[in-house]
Amino acid sequence: MRNKFKKLITALAFSAVLLSSLKVNASSVIHDVKERHDIATGVQHVQIDRFTNNGWIDIEVLKLDTKNSFSNLTPLISGQGVSKRAVLSDMINSNGAVAGINGDFFETTxxxxxxxxxxxxxxLILSTPEVAFSRNSFYITKDGKGGVGNLNNNIIVTNIGKGINYSINALNKISKPYSAISILDSNWGAKSPGNSIGTRNTEVLIVNNRVVDKRTGGVSFQILPGTYVLTQVGTGLDSLSIGDTISINYGGYENLAFSVGGGNILVSQGSVLNNPKFSKTRAPRTAIGINSTNTEVLLVTVDGRNNTSIGMSEQELAEFMKSIGSHHALNLDGGGSTTMGIKYSGDEKATIVNYPSDGSERPIVSGVGIKSSAPVSEPNYLKITPSEKSTFIGFSYPITVEVFDQYHNKLQVNPESISISSESGNISGLNFNPSVKGPGKITASYAGITGATDVFVHSEMKELILDVGSLQMTNGKIHIFETIYGKDDLGYKKKINASQVQFSATEGIGIFEGNKFTAQGDGVTGVITANYNGVIRNIPISVGTQKENIFGFDSIENATVSVNPNDDTKITASVILDSETQDENPSTALVYSITPQKEAQSASINYKGGISLGTAQYVGLWIKGDSSGGKVIASFRDANGKTGSAVLIASVDFNEWKYVEALVPASLNGNIFLDKLSITISDEVELVSSIKFDGLIAGIKLPLDWELAKGSSVSGDPRNFQGETEGASRISITSLSKNGGDNTQKLNHLQNKNVAVIFNGASPETMAGINAGLKFNGNDVHNIKTSNGTAFITLQSNQNGIRSANAAQWKPFMAAMENADYKNIVIMMQHDPENLTGAKEKSFFFDIIDKAVKSGKNVFIVSPGNTNSVEWLSGYRKVSLTGYGNAVLDINIKDGNLSYVMTRY
Incomplete structure (x- = not known):
């Protein structure tokens, strides 16, 4: 299947060409990306990723040059005939085609x-049915003229000796109640229906234009090439006798070179039809068309009903067919039937290049194929394909070199006869080992033919990124380092196989088996080191916990009670201090009263704001039981608001003091809070009792020793420094605290700057108090502001993407990113673009960023985050601003040189 996330940036260079040739619905098309592939002589496959106001549309186009004497349209049917369905790829394989699409609508009887x-x-394989049920067809006549419309079914069988004509309902079609006469030939299948459609079915076998057998309610006839069977449930064939001589006249069909049935006419005589019967639903679509000079046939599929393509309405399909040159066009079967397959030269089987909406190919009755009879000739060109176009020094990349003749036949050649070279690195066999940074080429030659392909070479790895930045574990726990990236000197990342990384740990803290680490010991700290070709990443680790006294339960100031069900006729509760204790201070008692009920009843102590447990891995406390048989549960919450619970006692079957422990749920992270202690009674009893709590402790994760972890290799950003401010263009960007925090220092910092931006917005009064050359809110609707060669782009976004927030901003954004006058670009978004859910839009967005970076632009993307920080990623600076803490991003530009720092107070 096609690569839905192919590198879009390559195609951006062709945008002017694409947009000029694809003007359909220009107001709704944001961008088109096209890739062309020659399949056979006169046959071209064009993949179009269309980005519109409504979403992405994946379009596949097969173009057939009708002037090419080696390639032509061919009908596709099952290898078992039209009475059986088959998937398109099998039809292409069995019919010797090089490509094809699904064809006509069909009934699944x-x-x-x-x-x-x-x-x-x-x-003729299939005729249209009788006139009352006639359907549109796309056709090409024997003199090469294309058209769309009804093909009248005027097949006549004549009994020459008796002078009787028999009007034929259809060729190779039967349908209930089978009362119309149909003619079946070997394209129907191996056998006639016989008595499978009823004991009254009459069948007449015709061989060499003579009736040789006749059966009513009999077994099936074998249908060999050159033989025919007339079939009808009724009396219409009674006049035919064995020995009669017959003739068959196919009428207007004899003037055809090709035809396929379909649905609505989309384009006729160069005009897009506006048919009220057109389906308005966006769905997968298939269509066929021909241009005004009858020199190019267009086979089209449009994907839909999936996450990457929204499909088209019939009106949109008609307009698209017109836009790519159709003078006549017909809608074919769509939905789950929509399929395009290509049998690439050298392949044994066809490949499906679109995404059928059923998830796999749907068996169909007919298809439209393309055959090629071109001979194999001398080598003509080379196709060079490295495993990756974006490469890194220190890695090896396999190269595929294919040799084709002038007819696009793939030739089998000795790989040792191919010469490969590159000024960007060395070649070892069929592997490219890059060594020179920047854009480059790989060149290959064979038998006097030379070809080349572009590559981009990044530096060697400068930094390692592991899946965790630290570890706090307990004895025996395991961590497997699976996701490992290296980062080059521009912040571009490359995934590294864990088997290529050497791991080690401080002695006595654990052992490694490959990339699997098992913690050992208790109460120890140290460091884990990952080493990839001398690039080091150290992360601190601690194993074990330390007990800390948290709360003596000697205060009920922040304690309240709750009951479930909330009905004081069934259950009541109160919280008091009690003198019975484990130390000299009071304990806390939960006093409750319950009546017999079928459902479980619970009473709880709730602590306002929670009791802070730090980074607790477990809790321990004393409980004085009441032999009630109840279950005691602790409820926790972490700093992110995620909740969880743990059972302290499954059944209170004691009435003395007992020390108990329970693990904090592993799903909770960071600072943990104890919010509630509850007792639940499931028995139908009447009870007045109390349960007491004392001496809460927490098993806190051991602190990490970050000093030990120093010495990691880093990919430093050469522009991350405090540049000269005298005579510089000074830009400051910050977020304000919205919860009553003091913003004085940040607002003072914005004064007298060339550009001052409040990323999360401020009131008109606040903005009026800032003295700056250009000042604005970074959370406004989309706009582009400029200052001294720097563009400030505000992009509206939501979790689904940029388009869904405001599709109209895409075109001006793209134009700004390509504007040579903007050397520096600051993009402000209220959602981190890396977290957007629209995968294709996200990929397209970052391809545009990548192109801008590689053209020499400095790009900053500002979005909300959990920390005030700047990270260098894939050539751009990712700026996170929280609104908390006094942090300002300062950018200075002097004499064309940019520097930046995150200033903190």
């Missing part, structure tokens, strides 16, 4: 039936 015509390779 016991004998599947395509509804319209099918003609090709000098034979």
């Amino acid at each position: 016991s004998y599947p039936m395509a509804l319209g015509s099918l003609y090709g390779d000098n034979k």
Whole structure:
């Protein structure tokens, strides 16, 4: 299947060409990305990723040059005939085609039936049904003229000796109640229906234009090439006798070179139809068209009903067919039937290049194929494909070199006869080992033919990124380092296989087996070191916990009670201090009263704001039981608001003091809070009792020793320094605290700057108090502001993406990113673009960023985050601002040189 996330940036260079050739619905098209592939002589496959106001549309186009004598349209049917369905890829393989699409609409009866015509390779395979049920067809006449419309079914069988004509309902089609006369030939299948459609079914076998057998309610006839069977449930064939001589006249079909049935006409005589019967639903679509000079046939599929393509309405499909040159066009079967397959030269089987909406190919009755009879000739060109176009020094990349002739036949050659070279690195066999940074080429030659492909070479790895930045574990716990990246000197990341990384740990803290670490010991700290070709990453680790006294339960100031069900006729509760204790201070008692109920009842002590447990891994406390048989549960919450619970006692079957412990749920992270202690009674009893708590402790994760972890390799950003401010263009960007925090220092810092931006917005009064050359809120609607060669782009976004927030901003954003006058670009978004859910839009966005970076632009993307920080990623600076803490991003530009720092107070 096609690579849905292919590198879009390559195609950006062709945008002007694409947009000029694809003007359909120009107001709704944001961008088109096209890739062309020659399949056979006169046959081209074009992949189009269309980005519109409504979403992405994946379009596949097959173009057939009808002037090419080696390639032509061919009908596709199952290898078992039209009475059986088959998937398109099997049809392409069995019919010797190089490519194809699904064809006509069909009924899925016991004998599947395509509804319209099918003609090709000098034979009629399917006729249209009788006039009352006639359907549109796309056709090409023997003199090469294309058209769309009804093909009248005027097939006549004549009994020459008796002078009787028999009007034929259809060729190779039968449908209930089978009362119309149909003619079946070997394209139907191996056998006629026989008595499978009823004991009254009459069948007449014709061989060499003579009736040789006749059966009513009999077994099936074998249908060999050159033989025919007339079939009808009724009396219409009674006049035919064995020995009668017959003739068959196919009428207007004899003037055809090709035809296929379909649905609505989309384009006729160069005009897009506005048919009220057009389906307005966006769905997968298939269509066929021909241009005004009858020199190019267009086979089209449009994907839909999936996360990457929204599909088209029939009106949109009609307009698209017109836009790519169709003078006539017909809608074919769509939905789950929409399929395009290509049998690439050298492959044994066809490949499906679109995404069928059913998740796999749907068996169909007919298809439209393309055959090529071109001979194999001398080598003509090379296709060079490295495993990756974006490469890194220190890695090896396999190269595939294919040799093709002038007809696009793939030739089998000795790989040792191919010479490969590159000024960007060395070649070892069929592997490229980059060594020179920047854009480059890989060149290959064979038999006097030379070809080349572009590559980009990044530096060697400068920094390692592990899946965790630290570890706090307990004895025996395991961590597997699976996701490992290296980062080059521009912040671009490359995934590294864990088997290529050497791991080690401080002695006595644990052991490594490959990338699997098992913690050992208790109460120890140290460091884990990952080493990739001398690039080091150290992370601190601690194993074990330390007990800390948290709360003596000697105060109920922040304690309240709750009951479930909330009905004081069934259950009541109160919280008091009690003198019975484990130390000299009071304990806390939960006093409760319950009546017999079928459902469980619970009473709880709730602590306002929670009791802070730090980074607790477990809790321990004393409980004085009441032999009630109840279950005691602790409820926790972490700093992110995530909640969890742990059972302290499954059944209170004691009435003395007992020390108990329970693990904090592993799903909770960071600072943990104890919010509630509860007792639940499931028995139907009447009870007045109390349960007491004392001496809460927490098993706190051991602190990490960050000093030990110093010495990691880092990919430093050469522009991250405090540049000269005298005579510089000074830019300051910050977020304000919205919860009553003091913003004085940040607002003072913005004064007298060339550009002052409040990323999360401020009131008009606040903005009026800032003295700056250019000042604005970074959370406004989309706009582009400029100052001294720097563009400030505000992009509206939501969790689904940029388009869904405001599609109209995409075109001006793209234009700004390509504007040579903007050397520095600051993009402000209220959602981190790396977390957007629209995968294709996200990929497209970052390809644009990548192109801008590689053209020499300095790009900053500002979005909300959990920390005030700047990270260098893939050539751009990712700026996170929280609004908390006094932090300002300062950018200075002097004499064209940019520097930046995150200033903190």
